Amino acid sequence: MGSWELAQRWADALDGVVAPTLNRSQIEEMLAALCTGLIDAARGGEDPDIARRAARMLVAANYRDPSAVSRSVPVICADLVEIVADGPADPALPQIRDRAIKLAADFAAGFTAALRAAALAEQEATLAAVLAAAQEAENRRALSEARFEAVFDGALVGIGTVDMTGQVVNCNAIMAHMLGQTPETMPGRTVADILGPRNLNFAFEQLQLMVAGESESFRTETEHLHADGRVTAIDLSMSAVRNSDGGIEFLIGVAVDVTERKQLADRLWHDANHDALTGLPNRPHLFNRLAGAQPPIGVCYLDLDGFKEINDLWGHTVGDRVLEVVADRMRDAVRPDEALAARIGGDEFLVLVERCSGEAQLARLAETLLSALTEPLAVDGHMLAVGASIGTAFFERLPGAVDELVHAADAAMYRNKNDARRDPAR
Template identity: 60%
Template sequence: MRAQELAVRWADALDGAVAPTLTRAQVEQLLDGFGERLIAAVRGTADMSVAREAAAALVAANYRDPLAVHRSVLVLCKDLVEAVCPERDCADYWPVRDRAIELGAEFAAEFTAGLRNVALSEQERTLGAALTAAREAEARRQLSEARFQAIFEGASVGIGTIDIHTGLVLDVNNAMAETLGVPAEAMPGRSVADILGPANIGEAFGLFQRLLSGEIDRFRFESEHTKPDGARTTIDLSMTVVRDSEGRPRFLVGVTVDVTDRKQLADQLWHDAHHDWLTGLPNRLLFFDRLAAATGQVGVCYLDLDGFKEVNDRRGHTAGDRVLCEVGQRLRRALPPNGVAARLGGDEFIVLVENCSGQDELDTIAESLLAALRDPFDVAGLLVHVGASIGTALVDTDSTAIDELMHAVDTAMYRDKALRHGALGDAR
């Protein structure tokens, strides 16, 4: 598959997303500019920065729909792999797919950052306009008050003003009322704590008190918000002291933006970038993050499936994928609460046991994992058997480097595989 064909497939995938003003031909031309570099990156002959550049280009082209990043990641993780390795029997298939997944993660990270920057820029422009109008109100009251009122009422973000001496709300616009889930007419004359309610006071109230006392001039943070009807949203809240020409505080301006959709998209993209697309288990990246963050004594079990290549060769890769999915489910069910299973790639799985009590516990868990794989797997009505070789290591994370730990479990796993194959040979 050539770079131009990849661009066409990508443009096809983006059809139906909230579209920019570009024509279809312009979209294809935009994406074609990244095709050769993406293919080179997935082959390992170029760096991964092209994925971030492609994401930035789509955001700049006004793609805002979550479908755009979802479908783009699928193109990078599937069509791009097919462009380089049309057949799964290709010798470089697994390294190519791993690099494609990394490209997808880089793309998703940059796309999320781009969306956040766009939202924050819009918020900053709105807040800046509101503050500018408020300052002009002191110097040229009649004209600037009209400008401020127009911005105040027509803004798509929530804006409210608060008396700095009493802490009571002076006025809010309809967007603020919609964000908080409280009618606009019900807020003036009430305190912020009363409007937010006990479930939402938290950090916001503490920062608000520091603002009223003059300890700080502004604050901004993101928090979960529960509306009176029980609906939960994520809100980006900014609040600033407005001063007169002599520097005396006059009132407070608060700006709220409902970022629930953006937060959900960011959470989904994080999940997709840290989990195996086939089994749903944590991937290599998340596993090593968990391992690096673990403290005290941990146990690791490294599993390599026995007989899986035969399933692929005889039943096909679709059957192999079904077996891998079932393996992931069985491993997850066999684990104790302090264990987490991950797929490293191909037919390799690994388990981390945090706060492991000792070798006895680790041996028991390893036996449970092997037992979970002994029963045959039902693949489209056909029963296939897949075993596993397993290596274990029990280490103190404070004194053992990660590479030393992985070398230990890798060696133990291959020793187990050799013993198993030797036993099979003796039985014959």
């Protein structure tokens, strides 16, 4: 079992997502080539771009629906691991799973980037066509006005024109819908009046500069708040259209509704930076946060006592539920404005406190966590007791290597654990 079988499973998972530009045989051949690289990467190969390259090739083959990601991630995280690992007893299985998770995160990020690049390329092509048609309308009105109207009304993106007083001349139905208007209600009104005071943001400021003749064009991503509270994310480009004498005749804007893409990007970012089981921030997210943390810094390193015995006695399903309950209790015990709680692996957790006041604050936090975690847990009909060991570390300044924070707290935790073993009364 190898790259060809993995490619067939992947093709089965993607079946029905969209109408790709390739037939089934071509899809399997494309995926088989990608699967060879993914298998090598899961085994520890050194091709850091393989997952992102796979995402770009899928987008190029017209797999542009978000479900292409949700169907591909299980293939990478489960089927790929099954093929690479030498059975459930393979000692390399944890490393293979970690590599597969990283490959899935890279694939999701690559898919978002490729999707955005494809959308922007289409937007640029549309804008170029509109500008060319508008320019020709000035030079050869009789013939080109019909072409411009066809592009204007038939475009799959929002298009609108604004005169040099800031009033809307006209717009197509898609542009009007993005702004919560109709094509009939917009012409003759100022942009400020249409947007309303809540939406007079950076894009409006740039438009004012263009109306004043101080800017030729701009492009930005902005948000439009509707009266019902709904928010639309818009990728907006505006350019000046000049007459034969070089003067600005009017301004033309092209807008693309990128709300779904932005939501997908936000969701993929969250999934890549949070632990799938507990929902807490994961190790990479924590280390990114540590690298830019505001000193003084305090950390609490925590692991569970007796967790292995629970897994051995009751099984991993119950063990997973215990971790979920522990994560919930940590969320309740740690105020978001005070600290960040993260799962860094297995039954190990870390709490980061920025602008920490000192050891006393860490001691209080550790006591709160211990009190919350040592209460019996009701899991699937079982009353379970889980202990916890916590070590703390305080730094006036951020160390040169963020690992020092974790290692210091880890060492303190093991000292506490060993002291407790020598003195059970503690």
